[in-house]
Amino acid sequence: MGTQCRATRFADWHEVHDAVAEAYFPHEMRPMTDGAASRSTVQTATIGSCRIASMKFGAVVSVATDHPGAYGVNIPVSGRFDSVIGKTEIASVPGQATICPPDTRTVIPHWSPSCRLIGFKVDKNYMQCEMDRVLGDRPGKLPMQIDLRTDRGASWLKFVLTVFHHVTNDAGLWSNSLVVTQLAGTLTTAFLLAATPxxxxxxxxxxxxxxxxxxxxxxxxxxxxxxxxxxxxxxxxxxxxxxxxxxxxxxxxxxxxxxxxxxxxxxxxxxxxxxxxxxxxxxxxxxxxxxxxxxxxxxxxxxxxxxxxxxx
Structure with a gap:
């Protein structure tokens, strides 16, 4: 079902950590500079086997996670976003997205307050099933970065943001199981078409x-x-x-x-x-x-x- 989770005022960094873990992935977080935890924002929408999260922090933080059991697609809406996935360094700016594979160590050494991130999380078994259906007999390996300035990439991002807005602001039909099932499939299919040649x-x-x-x-x-x-x-x-x-x-x-x-x-x-x-x-x-x-x-x-x- 479509759900939402908002936290508009955090008392400390422990609350921020817990909100991000609930909204996106379990992780290790460490503030790197002085800054108010209360200026952090975390919001999430769950759509079937998919989840969309919006995150911004009130200080520079470092984050490490293994993305257990799911893919994470990190989309900077503002600012620069650097990641180390395994031993590979990936830098994404608005118009690009970093694809983090499941059960793989990813470190974000310097997440600044200027960077607002939209995260798209998909259960790995669900993603694999959709890859088999969408890609047929083509190789099923995803790149580490995709270009969201292409027609397909821009359309997918717009769709993600539209779904996120509706699910978090309007219960209505967006909590209907039939709608949620179709949305999850369409979000994932559109992502795969944008990410693969x-x-x-x-x-x-x-x-x-x-x-x-x-x-x-x-x-x-x-x-x-x-x-x-x-x-x-x-x-x-x-x-x-x-x-x-x-x-x-x-x-x-x-x-x-x-x-x-x-x-x-x-x-x-x-x-x-x-x-x-x-x-x-x-x-x-x-x-x-x-x-x-x-x-x-x-x-x-x-x-x-x-x-x-x-x-x-």
């Missing part, structure tokens, strides 16, 4: 078959909390190859096709339903979680609102 073209002849497999699976269970990785697993190819196949064969993305199927299913249920059924109940039963988009798309497609159809 393009794969080569797949043989054109296989694309109709891979597309048909996914289409059949969607029609069999349109309400399922589909993620890009799960669709790619059904097709037996990478996410990128599946997207290419849908564009060529269907002239739309897989999730656009999925939404169309859900819309048709909802229309059929609205036509057949009556009291005490509600539009929201039917939409959620068909896998639609964004009711505003659903209402607009429904009106465009069928010339009436979902509630008008339900009352007939």
């Amino acid at each position: 393009d794969d080569g073209e797949s043989p054109r002849g296989v694309r109709p078959r891979i597309v048909k497999r996914v289409i059949d699976a969607i029609h069999a269970d349109p309400a399922r909390a589909w993620t890009p990785g799960e669709m790619a697993e059904v097709a037996g190819v990478s996410v990128r190859r599946l997207q290419q196949g849908f564009r060529e064969c269907m002239n739309q993305a897989p999730f656009e096709y999925l939404f169309d199927v859900r819309l048709e299913r909802a229309h059929a249920e609205l036509m057949a339903a009556g009291p005490p059924s509600t539009v929201a109940d039917i939409a959620f039963r068909c896998g639609i979680t964004h009711t505003g988009r659903f209402a607009a798309a429904y009106r465009d497609r069928y010339g009436s609102t979902p509630s008008e159809t339900l009352k007939r």
Whole structure:
């Protein structure tokens, strides 16, 4: 579920340490200069197997962690961020991100008050599963640094910040398990696509078959909390190859096709339903979680609102 944890006023560095350990990773922290612990800020949002954290400190600190059981993607929003991962030194500035592998010693010798960090944490088993689905038979090793100034990198970072803002400021749908599952898969898939190079073209002849497999699976269970990785697993190819196949064969993305199927299913249920059924109940039963988009798309497609159809 999506959760939030805020600490706006710390009494001492022990409280700061505990807040960071809860929000991101267990670690060793040592203040290096005079500075007020009360000027530190820590905020976190948990989305399924992923976590997003925002951290800033009131003094220069050193931090060491082994990133137990999870990947940590450290994104400086301001300031310079130096890390020593194993024996490799990595420096990242805004527009770059450092990828820290799980169960590997990482030392941050000089985290200054000018550096605000967004951390993206993903359970290593979940990440490995998504890598197998998204990357297919391509090598599954991640780089130590990624460029967030590319189109894909910038889009992923914007998505991370948007999700973080909504989960920490608006409970609503963001605590719904269906939404959380889809968000975790989409966040991780988008990260992998931003962090790994393009794969080569797949043989054109296989694309109709891979597309048909996914289409059949969607029609069999349109309400399922589909993620890009799960669709790619059904097709037996990478996410990128599946997207290419849908564009060529269907002239739309897989999730656009999925939404169309859900819309048709909802229309059929609205036509057949009556009291005490509600539009929201039917939409959620068909896998639609964004009711505003659903209402607009429904009106465009069928010339009436979902509630008008339900009352007939």
